[in-house]
Amino acid sequence: MTIRSPQRRFFLKASAAVGGGLALEFSIPFAAQAAKGVPPTEVNAWVVIHPDDRVVIRIARSEMGQGTLTALAQLVAEELDCDWMKVGTEFASPNEHVRRNRVWGSMSTGGSQGVRGSHDYVRKAGAAAREMLVAAAAAQWKVPAQECTVDKGVITHGPSKRRLRYGQVAAQAASLPAPKDVKLRDPKDWKIAGKPVRRLDIPDKVLGKPVFGVDVTLPGMLHAAIAQCPVFGGKVKSVDDAEALAMRGVKKVVREDDFVAVVADGWWRADRALKKVRIEWDAGEYGKASDATIAAMFREGLADPKMMEAKKAGDAAGALSTAAKVIEAEYASPYLNHATMEPQVCTAWVKPDGFVEVWTSTQNGEASLAEAARTAGVPQEKCEVHKMMLGGGFGRRGAPQDFVRQGVKIAMAMPGKPVKLMWSREEDMQHGFYRPASLVKLRGGLDAQGHLVALEAKVACPSILDTVMPGARKGGVDFTAVRTLSDMPYEIANQFVGYALRNGHVPTGFWRAPGQQNGVYRECFVDELAHAAGKDPLDFRLAMLKPGEKNRLVLEAAAKAAGWGTSLPAGVGRGLAVVEGFGSYAAGVAEVTVEASGALRVLRYVVAINSGHVVNPDTCAAQAESNAVYGLGALFEANTVKDGRIQESNFHDFPLPMIGDMPKVELVLVPTGDFWGGHGEPGILPFQAAVLNAVFAATGKRIRTLPLRKEDLRKA
Amino acid sequence: MLKFNVNGRVHSLDVEPEMPLLWVLRDQLGLLGTKYGCGIGQCGSCTVLIDGNAERACLVTAAAAAGRKVVTIEGLSRPGLHRVQKAWIEHEVPQCGYCHTGMIMAAAALLAKKPRPTDADIDEGMTNLCRCGTYARVRKAIHAAAAPVATVTPAAKKG
Numbered sequence: 071m072t073i074r075s076p077q078r079r080f081f082l083k084a085s086a087a088v089g090g091g092l093a094l095e096f097s098i099p100f101a102a103q104a105a106k107g108v109p110p111t112e113v114n115a116w117v118v119i120h121p122d123d124r125v126v127i128r129i130a131r132s133e134m135g136q137g138t139l140t141a142l143a144q145l146v147a148e149e150l151d152c153d154w155m156k157v158g159t160e161f162a163s164p165n166e167h168v169r170r171n172r173v174w175g176s177m178s179t180g181g182s183q184g185v186r187g188s189h190d191y192v193r194k195a196g197a198a199a200r201e202m203l204v205a206a207a208a209a210q211w212k213v214p215a216q217e218c219t220v221d222k223g224v225i226t227h228g229p230s231k232r233r234l235r236y237g238q239v240a241a242q243a244a245s246l247p248a249p250k251d252v253k254l255r256d257p258k259d260w261k262i263a264g265k266p267v268r269r270l271d272i273p274d275k276v277l278g279k280p281v282f283g284v285d286v287t288l289p290g291m292l293h294a295a296i297a298q299c300p301v302f303g304g305k306v307k308s309v310d311d312a313e314a315l316a317m318r319g320v321k322k323v324v325r326e327d328d329f330v331a332v333v334a335d336g337w338w339r340a341d342r343a344l345k346k347v348r349i350e351w352d353a354g355e356y357g358k359a360s361d362a363t364i365a366a367m368f369r370e371g372l373a374d375p376k377m378m379e380a381k382k383a384g385d386a387a388g389a390l391s392t393a394a395k396v397i398e399a400e401y402a403s404p405y406l407n408h409a410t411m412e413p414q415v416c417t418a419w420v421k422p423d424g425f426v427e428v429w430t431s432t433q434n435g436e437a438s439l440a441e442a443a444r445t446a447g448v449p450q451e452k453c454e455v456h457k458m459m460l461g462g463g464f465g466r467r468g469a470p471q472d473f474v475r476q477g478v479k480i481a482m483a484m485p486g487k488p489v490k491l492m493w494s495r496e497e498d499m500q501h502g503f504y505r506p507a508s509l510v511k512l513r514g515g516l517d518a519q520g521h522l523v524a525l526e527a528k529v530a531c532p533s534i535l536d537t538v539m540p541g542a543r544k545g546g547v548d549f550t551a552v553r554t555l556s557d558m559p560y561e562i563a564n565q566f567v568g569y570a571l572r573n574g575h576v577p578t579g580f581w582r583a584p585g586q587q588n589g590v591y592r593e594c595f596v597d598e599l600a601h602a603a604g605k606d607p608l609d610f611r612l613a614m615l616k617p618g619e620k621n622r623l624v625l626e627a628a629a630k631a632a633g634w635g636t637s638l639p640a641g642v643g644r645g646l647a648v649v650e651g652f653g654s655y656a657a658g659v660a661e662v663t664v665e666a667s668g669a670l671r672v673l674r675y676v677v678a679i680n681s682g683h684v685v686n687p688d689t690c691a692a693q694a695e696s697n698a699v700y701g702l703g704a705l706f707e708a709n710t711v712k713d714g715r716i717q718e719s720n721f722h723d724f725p726l727p728m729i730g731d732m733p734k735v736e737l738v739l740v741p742t743g744d745f746w747g748g749h750g751e752p753g754i755l756p757f758q759a760a761v762l763n764a765v766f767a768a769t770g771k772r773i774r775t776l777p778l779r780k781e782d783l784r785k786a
Numbered sequence: 787m788l789k790f791n792v793n794g795r796v797h798s799l800d801v802e803p804e805m806p807l808l809w810v811l812r813d814q815l816g817l818l819g820t821k822y823g824c825g826i827g828q829c830g831s832c833t834v835l836i837d838g839n840a841e842r843a844c845l846v847t848a849a850a851a852a853g854r855k856v857v858t859i860e861g862l863s864r865p866g867l868h869r870v871q872k873a874w875i876e877h878e879v880p881q882c883g884y885c886h887t888g889m890i891m892a893a894a895a896l897l898a899k900k901p902r903p904t905d906a907d908i909d910e911g912m913t914n915l916c917r918c919g920t921y922a923r924v925r926k927a928i929h930a931a932a933a934p935v936a937t938v939t940p941a942a943k944k945g
């Protein structure tokens with residue numbers, strides 16, 4: 071990727087100023103256009119065509135490995151009917167986005183929304199561009215557009231067999247009005263979308279060519295390393311930077327309320343000097359917080375008679391008091407860091423004319439722009455954000471834009487100089503927006519026939535929304551804390567879900583599939599209930615799901631593909647789970663074995679997903695694999711708190727799964743074609759519960775508290 | 787002044803002897819394909835070849851690297867692609883791709899030592915971390931690269 075030149079910016083400004091942001095109001099004669107150096111034409115905001123027929127598709131969402139860039143390009147190209155071999159992409163500019171009245175829709179990249187949240191308008195943009203291109207050719211030939219057909223970017227006039235390529239008519243097309251209504255292709259007829267086309271970003275990635283946020287390089291650029299108050303909410307009390315300032319390459323020590331940064335001529339020099347800055351912190355009110363105080367906070371929450379009501383159906387308490395059998399269990403999970411392989415990073419440049427330019431790995435270019443402008447105190451028009459390739463995201467780089475605020479603050483202390491701030495792994499581990507810890511108490515009532523007649527869930531959990539989107543909860547329940555429990559597909563007559571909001575001081579955030587821990591709790595508990603009722607876990611669930619219900623469909627598909635009920639080698643256990651979310655339905659079957667040492671091996675994970683439509687089956691398979699590994703990590707990872715701060719600091723004490731830990735992952739796609747769901751997160755939803763249920767099948771041990779330690783499974 | 791031999795070119799640099807090779811490459815030479823992930827030898831994102839061995843550039847000091855033959859992703863195979871890179875493309879291995887320059891260097895070193903690695907060899911030889919969970923494809927691609935000639939089909943569609 072190249073950083074865009076000012077010329078290109080000017081070109082786009084010119085196009086934005088005319089024709090309501092859609093058309094580029096100047097035409098270029100064909101001869102001149104064919105000549106070298108003729109600029110490409112923006113047919114509309116999404117489609118730019120070069121005279122040699124290369125098509126550049128603008129991508130508004132971020133690419134963090136999930137494959138959205140390719141999938142969105144496929145959708146546009148499908149309707150545009152261009153030659154896929156000539157398709158390239160570029161990220162849409164957040165600054166232009168604001169100036170052009172948010173022409174690219176949402177830039178937010180989370181919640182598996184990339185495709186499901188923009189398929190309609192990106193396909194319409196491709197179709198509109200195609201119609202304009204055809205209209206331009208028809209006008210040149212002076213024939214009705216209906217007599218023209220398109221194939222792979224070549225327009226043919228049927229009766230006369232004359233042909234024109236997209237590159238030859240793009241400029242004329244751009245000056246035409248955009249069609250009001252466009253007809254989208256029936257997915258049955260897709261030629262580019264729905265196919266496992268190769269990802270567009272991979273060839274560069276194997277050469278080390280993509281410019282990730284950490285790779286941004288600008289003339290005269292300086293580097294910054296940062297230390298934030300180890301205790302969340304604490305402040306800088308005093309700074310002694312004499313020794314650091316004398317070190318080689320050091321330019322400045324920047325002190326802000328809540329962080330200290332060293333600016334130097336290289337990152338290692340900045341980081342080395344930072345370790346020599348003597349910083350005294352004022353821990354603030356949370357200096358004594360620990361896992362014990364957090365657990366006590368949740369424990370107190372479960373007993374809160376005033377907990378919020380997240381769901382009520384029938385009379386759960388009454389039904390539990392008369393049930394033939396009542397099963398009770400408590401489940402708990404720790405805080406978890408996203409641990410993106412690329413740490414948080416932001417390069418910022420406060421230019422002499424006050425314009426602020428930012429380069430960052432962001433899941434939301436628009437949010438980065440807003441944060442940069444707010445921090446610098448300039449209008450958003452006087453600010454630009456360049457969206458770089460992300461070394462992973464998983465929710466860390468979307469709603470929180472802390473790294474942008476810091477990057478701009480540091481650049482403001484070095485006016486006229488671009489400064490690249492990169493966090494060390496230690497900072498990244500200890501200053502996350504963590505997957506919330508939670509404690510949940512579940513009670514289920516079975517009647518004499520073993521049917522589940524009542525289910526009660528009491529949830530003590532922080533509100534992610536309170537941290538990352540203050541005010542969004544509007545005083546009510548945070549759905550991310552109760553989902554999967556409050557919206558069960560199972561037909562259970564009496565249900566109650568209570569929510570004890572307990573925020574604590576550890577910042578929480580959207581961590582891949584926010585609320586996924588409730589899937590673990592629910593599906594493990596349903597397994598417990600099935601065993602208590604003496605029923606097969608699959609039959610027990612199917613009995614509570616109506617025929618044709620979408621959770622039932624994926625559950626049946628996963629069970630069939632995995633061979634549920636067939637015999638297994640000695641020592642291997644099988645478990646299943648079904649959870650919907652992020653627009654899709656997912657069911658998983660896991661096969662595991664536990665060694666005498668207590669080491670767990672997940673051998674196989676079959677996951678059936680119904681996402682309605684499938685845009686790239688191979689990318690979906692990659693996401694299923696990715697979700698299995700992320701879910702596997704989350705069984706063993708934990709961020710613990712002592713003296714107000716996170717204890718873990720790097721991968722030695724927050725170990726990620728390695729190549730030998732990876733199970734065989736089999737994705738079964740069962741799209742029903744009647745809706746659009748995501749793939750970035752659904753695959754993780756049933757993973758951990760399926761594994762833990764398999765652990766029970768293999769060992770008889772019921773794991774209810776994460777992280778899972780070897781000792782938990784060691785043979786007595 | 788320390789002399790570095792990187793990708794066949796010699797550079798004389800006035801750097802601190804204790805500066806890790808990773809930062810000599812990234813900050814001094816602008817070779818940005820080698821990544822920082824942990825700085826303590828855990829993740830392997832910084833893997834380069836030193837005298838043919840896969841090493842973690844964050845743990846090797848400038849003084850220790852000086853005079854030895856260093857190869858980074860930029861110099862693994864020029865012009866053209868190394869068979870590991872071809873296999874990586876063929877099997878669509880990377881997701882975010884951040885870890886993969888290091889993965890590819892580690893795989894190239896593994897194959898140089900064990901032309902036909904077993905799964906156990908791969909488990910032992912590939913200690914790089916990937917948060918995106920691309921491990922299954924890493925394994926597949928290494929086996930493919932070990933096979934006689936991995937051909938890359940230029941077609942847009944596969945399967």
Ligand code: FES
Pocket residue numbers: 821822823824825826827828829830831832833842843844845
């Ligand atoms: S940066 Fe060297 S091993 Fe992680």
Ligand code: FES
Pocket residue numbers: 135411461462880881882883884885886915916917918919920
């Ligand atoms: S592909 Fe993202 S860390 Fe490996």
